[in-house]
Amino acid sequence: xxxxxxxxxxxxxxxxxxxxxxxxxxxxxxxxxxxxxxxxxxxxxxxxxxxxxxxxxxxxxxxxxxxxxxxxxxxxxxxxxxxxxxxxxxxxxxxxxxxxxxxxxxxxxxxxxxx
Amino acid sequence: xxxxxxxxxxxxxxxxxxxxxxxxxxxxxxxxxxxxxxxxxxxxxxxxxxxxxxxxxxxxxxxxxxxxxxxxxxxxxxxxxxxxxxxxxxxxxxxxxxxxxxxxxxxxxxxxxxx
Numbered sequence: 220x221x222x223x224x225x226x227x228x229x230x231x232x233x234x235x236x237x238x239x240x241x242x243x244x245x246x247x248x249x250x251x252x253x254x255x256x257x258x259x260x261x262x263x264x265x266x267x268x269x270x271x272x273x274x275x276x277x278x279x280x281x282x283x284x285x286x287x288x289x290x291x292x293x294x295x296x297x298x299x300x301x302x303x304x305x306x307x308x309x310x311x312x313x314x315x316x317x318x319x320x321x322x323x324x325x326x327x328x329x330x331x332x333x334x
Numbered sequence: 335x336x337x338x339x340x341x342x343x344x345x346x347x348x349x350x351x352x353x354x355x356x357x358x359x360x361x362x363x364x365x366x367x368x369x370x371x372x373x374x375x376x377x378x379x380x381x382x383x384x385x386x387x388x389x390x391x392x393x394x395x396x397x398x399x400x401x402x403x404x405x406x407x408x409x410x411x412x413x414x415x416x417x418x419x420x421x422x423x424x425x426x427x428x429x430x431x432x433x434x435x436x437x438x439x440x441x442x443x444x445x446x447x448x449x
Contacts, residue, residue, distance in 0.1 A: 250435055252436060252437075261425075261439055261440070261441040261442060262425065262439040262442075264436050264437070264438075267435070267436055269435070274434075275434060275436065308377060310379065312379070314435060322381065322384075323381070323437065325378065325379035327376070327377055327378055328377045330377075
């Protein structure tokens with residue numbers, strides 16, 4: 220398995236534009252998490268899904284953020300409209316059987332810059 | 335709500351020496367998991383070590399070991415024989431056993447290895 224795949228790796232956009240981040244979890248993993256990492260706030264959980272159903276979205280900053288998981292192999296995080304304070308690294312992680320135990324696998328993250 | 339605190343924003347150590355990274359947490363749960371993750375400049379989040387709170391024996395993975403003090407809610411990471419490849423951000427994380435599967439992270443400690 221190629222691991223958790225996130226795209227794009229880097230995104231630069233102008234304030235006010237819509238941004239969509241994408242994530243493909245590991246096949247067979249039934250939980251998916253979106254985290255945001257900034258210098259000031261560290262790693263914050265935005266939302267997570269179990270079996271494609273959103274379980275906890277209390278970390279979503281505001282209505283400008285939305286996340287979907289239409290099927291077990293794909294999730295998106297959308298920001299509309301984007302603002303400079305949204306600049307951060309966004310990580311997707313999935314949880315499931317790793318072959319040895321149940322564990323988390325993180326993607327390489329998307330670095331978002333809003334100018 | 336559970337919180338995780340890493341009080342050392344930065345640490346440095348000479349190559350081949352031993353360094354200890356500190357972590358404290360707050361929870362009302364009796365059973366939970368604790369983790370240390372490594373984040374090198376590549377941004378990849380790599381699991382270093384995991385500890386189950388119901389196990390009294392401290393976890394060990396090669397040069398990495400933990401000092402788990404449940405009553406004090408302390409979970410420090412010791413790196414022996416430090417190597418240049420150990421240079422990274424290190425995050426302490428907590429997860430409940432029952433219920434929410436999300437990881438709660440500390441703010442991180444940046445570890446520098448001096449040759």
